[in-house]
Amino acid sequence: MTDAAHASHKILRLEVRGGFWDGLEMDFAAGLNCIIGARGTGKTTILELCRHCLGQAPIDDPQREQQLTKLIKANLDRGTVEVVIETRDGMIYRVHRGATGDEPEVSDQRGSPVEISLHRGQVFAADFYSQHQIEDIAISPRAQLAIIDQFITDEIAEIEPERRALASDLEKNSADIHRLRQAIADREEALAEIPELKKRLEALDVGGEQADDINREVALKGSRDQEKRTIKRADETLAASLDKLEDLTRTVKSFGRLVERSEGENAKLFERLQLVLEQAGNDVAGQLGSARKLIEETRASVEDLERELGEAHAGQEQRYAELLQKHQDAQAQAREGARLQARLNELLEQKRQVERRRQELNELTKQRGNLLDQLSELHDRVFALRQRTAREISARLEPDIRVGITQFGERVDYADCLRDALKGQGRHYNALVSRIEQNLPPRELVRLLERSAVSELATALEIRDEQADWLIDRMRAAEDGKLLLDLEALQLEDRPKIELCDGGTYKDASTLSTGQKCTTILPILLLDSDRPLLIDQPEDNLDNAFIYETVVRNIGAVKAKRQLIFVTHNPNIPVLGDADAVFVTESDGQHGKLRTNGDVDKLKLEIEQILEGGAEAFLERKRRYGY
Template sequence: MKRQKPRTLPHHRIQRLRIVGGFLDGLDISFADGLNCIIGPRGAGKTTILEIIRFALDAMPGREGDPLRKRIESVVTSNLDGGRVELMVETKDGQIYKIIRSPGEPPIVLDAGGEPLPGVKVRGGRLFQADILSQNQMESIAENPHYQLDLIDKFSDGELVGIDGEISATQGQLESNARELLPLLARQAALVTETKELPSVEAKLKGMQQTAGPNAEAINAGHAHRALREREVMAIDEVRRMCAEAVKSVTSAKNRLGTEIDSLINAEITGGPNGARMQRIAEAMHGAIREFDRLLDEAVIALRVGGKTLVAEKEGLEQDHIRQETAFRQLLDKHKEAQTCSTARTMEEKRRNELIFKQRELADVTRQVAQLDDERRSHLGHLSSLFDKRFQIRHEIATTLTDDLAPSIRVTVRQCGDRDAYRAHLETVFRVPTIKGGIVARKVAEALPPQELVQMVRKGDGQAIAEACGLNSNQAEAVISILSQPQNLFALELVEMHDAPSIELSDRGEFRDSSALSTGQKCTAILPILLFDSVNPLLIDQPEDNLDNSYVFETVVQSIRKVKAGRQMIFITHNPNIPVLGEASMVFVMDSNRTQGGVSRSGDVDKCKRDIVTILEGGEEAFMARKERYNY
């Protein structure tokens, strides 16, 4: 972000607002470029206009559950009263879109000709961004790091929107990866435990071979062949099982698709206003399914042909086995001394065969785990690079703001500086009676970032954790024991430490964080950033709140004059300095009869002069009385 002079390049614009239904039914406003001011008595619907524009753009503040977001949703729902809002916008690239939205519904986006644009979303600012602040929201920004990050991110011209989308997608891939890995790891652990028995079983068999007597070679060969015969049967049964599962899966897919399509695209839908199109969709899908079924039938036939060959060969193999087993028994009959341990040896060979098959399964599971581990490391590396890229953009924005707003305002961003979510996650995980979870979580969160902690846990390095976090050995071992569980380790890898912004105001030469300032100082710290050059329209409800008139004139009005040639602004105001001295391009005068609100007059400052004097100056008599009092 590099900018020294006011923007004269193209920028986003809100062209027109129409409201159908509710308190402002019939409202139709065409906004000008530059400064637009909305004035009027309380209860005329001024604030409602701003919140309805925010609603149309799906640009609600904060995160889910934010109190301000809930309040705005309530205001919009009650004022629209089942109606709708239509918003015409023009992007900096000259593209014009119409956005239509009703309460409880997502925005509908149309092109300039009124044709719908399926798949085009408003949410997230990919299509169009505006900076919108409700009344007193500047104070909230000064106090809330999340709001401050949102404010900084607005200056990225949409670049961070794409990065945030990539971050969400990568986090989703990691969650999917964990869902695949967890059952495989559990199975791998069980197989590792079971197959540990294999060396002892083989040692027993070796001892039995050594005590087979003078005919050991023939008897050992007979037992080895008997064990091999059992593995042959096991191998065939496993192949049959795999083929049967494949046929079952194919048949299930074949029988399910057509039925599900018919249940979704049913007679009610095909009988509706879009029935012809829906019928064509259903017919096209049924045609595709018929071809799909044909190919599946061929696949099933191929498996069944192979199955018949398998059955025939197995019958022949069983006959071979019977002959071979008979010969082996005859051998044992000749050597009575070998019969004594034959049963025990057979049981051990059977167990060895089972373990060999489990060892084969273990190798397959281990291969899958290794593949998923590689994928996970790749996703984690990509996620880390995205976090770095996002921080770098935020850092550059903060530097530009600081340089331009010096010496009164300083903006910084500390990478991964917000550890609240990380600490809260650890407190939840460490909620066990053996350790003081809250204390341990706080110490660990303050000392080690998640990825460094993950590496120490994987290594089982309790001493390093204890030294880094100031824990005793029992606490460090408990941390490893808890976090080494795969589900906890995977969750820890996904814990995000947000960047920590800081907006500071110079107070008598000393910078103070915005959260520690008085209400008026908070607005003094935030408003210049909002008025900074940007391609986004700026909408503020009463920017003069908590500011004295000298500051409004010297800072707010001067900033408006500086940027209005290259940025659209829509202000709701009760201060005459803003429209008059800011030389508003358009003034909209609102009024209401308590049940219906609307625009009673609109135009430039000269056309709306009498309304400005009446509403903002207290009337001509009050204005003249002040003039006489001041003796100007």
């Protein structure tokens, strides 16, 4: 949770050029901002223009993202929107974007482009919630998890690069293991021919006075085949090493581009960092150049030896041919012996390749275990952060609301993966999928499947051995064995549980009425954070008593530390929340216009007219209530 003295991100200004809101200019306050106006005057569009400009579309909800894209295109047309932001570090940037899918363009206060990205919220982040989205959060574990993560953005950002790197390494490891397993399987059937070839060679009887000489020449011819393969393999290995060194050279030469231009007070330090990296890249590239030269010289020597070997082979082949010419009766047997020996040598070379691949596979399997362990450790760290945050939220909101979290509790992706593997098999597999995802984590399931542990699997899932045997065969065969690698690498997400105390009993938010869902989620959103909070009609589905007793109270507690920008039709929010800035919108149906703006005292007549229904309506309610 954000400390009271902790600086926060802010949206300072919004400018629109073109479209429905052409000419709009809004300067937001650091505290509570309320946008009011009659329905259809474009209030929602203002929030969504801010969201669009900052590149914070809800990418985890394709349908909502598509809706917002249509809204932006319809209201911005060929125009542009610019948002001025201030980071919690005090840096001010201008963010510019058109209606198309182009990325936001970021510049400094003077308008000079800066190479920073707003993705992942590491430079700047804000929390946007469209109308009815709060209700949707109550039924979406992923959305609830995202809310928890918003309170620990910095801590997760520190872990995320390592997690992404490990996930990338694991993906490559999976591809390499699958490739090696396929290569080994493709060769094993042919290798079964080796014992038979050896028997046939031993049984082959050339005969005649020169039998020993002919048999020796046949064996030497086989050795020459093996020699050619050996020198060819050496050359191919050297060539592949040169390619790898070339790729590595390009990588180290780009070290200097790792540093993004800094506009902050530590810019000089980052200039020095860039120089250090560039120098290191040049030094390493020089060393790699020396290594390349050495390999190229070695390859040239190998080519010389290959030519020398070819000359030697030519003379030896001539001798072999002359010997066969002298002994016409042994030619057929000799040629058959040469053919069998060549085939045997070919298979023995393939066997050596398979053995090398098995060794490589063993190394990759060990590496895979380490990668999985490291990912699991990172997940444990993230879970500990989430668990701490859930406890802090509960401490702030109990007894009304409590938040818990279960590690690896979100298993939808796991179940979907299992269903995809088992569907179309003519069996009722849904019950089996449910047993698996409830009782066996992916890694443990894969361990049992790879060992063909029928009895253990049957016991763990409480099924018959016959079913376990079928499951093992099906899962191991799926996608040529790749499914097991994918399952083993599957990272289960944590699952939050947000509950409301209703009549002394805690109830899961997903089971509540629409109003109760909002009653449960909104107080969490209104907790202090360093990210601006933008909500379209936070009062939806809430009664005025809750708005006054909870929403307004929470606004008062947080607005000094967190910027709030709300579209609202409820007078309690700007009036009792003591809005620092109120913006009044109007429209002629073709274009929106900012009629006026100011603090809540300056605009009390507009608030009274738009949100209270006018003075007469307000006084009539007062009379009816007997005040």
